[in-house]
Amino acid sequence: MTRIVIIGAGIGGLATSLALAKRGIDALVLEQAPHIKTVGAGIQLSPNATRILHWFGLEDDMAAWGVEPEKLVIRSHEGETLVEAPLGRDARETFGFPYYHAHRADLLAGLLNRQPPGRVRLDAQVVGMEEGRLTLADGKTVEADIVIGADGIHSVVCQHLFGVGQARYSGSVAWRALVPAERLADLDIPRESGVWWGPDACMVRYWVAAGRLMNWIAIARTDRQTPESWSSLGRVEDAADAMAPFPSTVTRMVERTETVHEWALFDREALSAWTRGPATLLGDAAHAMMPYHAQGAAMSLEDAWVLAGCLARDASEVGLARYELLRRDRANRVQAWSRAIERHCLLADPEEVAARNAKLAKDRMAYRGGFPPGQIWLYGYDAGVALSEEATKPAFEPRSD
8 A cells, every 4th residue: 555644734734635535545644743733814715725625525614614705805005996806606606616714723623623533643743754764853754655745835845855945035024913803893894805005015804713803914015134934923013004004994903903923925936846756745835925816725725636636546656747747837827926916016116006007997897797817717727627637728827927
């Protein structure tokens, strides 16, 4: 029997384990932490992700803790509507599956609770890799015929396979926070994916945890030295200063926040390969991306389902190679697309801002009441169809300019 070992019990690792279990394939997940952490806060689960979560049996879970936004609205810091796109019922009707806002902890719990007994080993930090054997920090070893690196942006598996990847500092710092709904009751915040673009800064906010918590993330250009860590605490005052030019519905929300986390935004250059021999990468380990298209979790779920399907067909290096062939182009495109949109979100030059807004107004008229080609390409992806030999590349290619 082929011994499959997954390194990392985040969304991608747990999803891969569950996707394999759905196909009757045994696997072991190694997680370095002594318990599953709830690092992070809100995540967005677009239909390409919820399709897979439905296959996992999480439909009722998502209905219980997810929040289904009615629409996406991007506004300028002065309040002008730049983009308005339908979600809610329109997303279900167009793509067959819902669009949810969720707390990462709720999703992790759902994936973890469905793991077969004994499938996840905690406090198991991998410190060495040789063909067929993994060495843990406590000196123990684990035999492995296939290794899947789902261990995040600082992937040990990636370093072992391809060397240390070069991180690209974006020049921006992000703050994130969760605010109890009762602290914001008088602000009358709608159930939408709310986004504001301003000079050298932007803000995203949405409800999570069945509407009990407001999740927000603020991003701003800065030359201040900040670690690349989602667990570092920041100062509410710094986030408030960065958001000062924004409308009161934003600034008052930030002011009522008790605790924020702060980290520098980095991403990685696209890898030329994910697989070497009997080992491959998945999720952020393979294609860490900027948050502007909110596709990090979705790409991990897509990877997981396709990889499991490929291994079900051929649990060898052949299956890993097929997985990479089916997934790398799409993931790298989304990674590049997420980087490209950064500039549009943070524009400060008045002439460039005016040109951007004029183009968005034209696009808004063209796609009023519907989904533009980019969203259709992104949200309409079917990981099951992708496993078919007849799967072809989509006609639409996200722009990288």
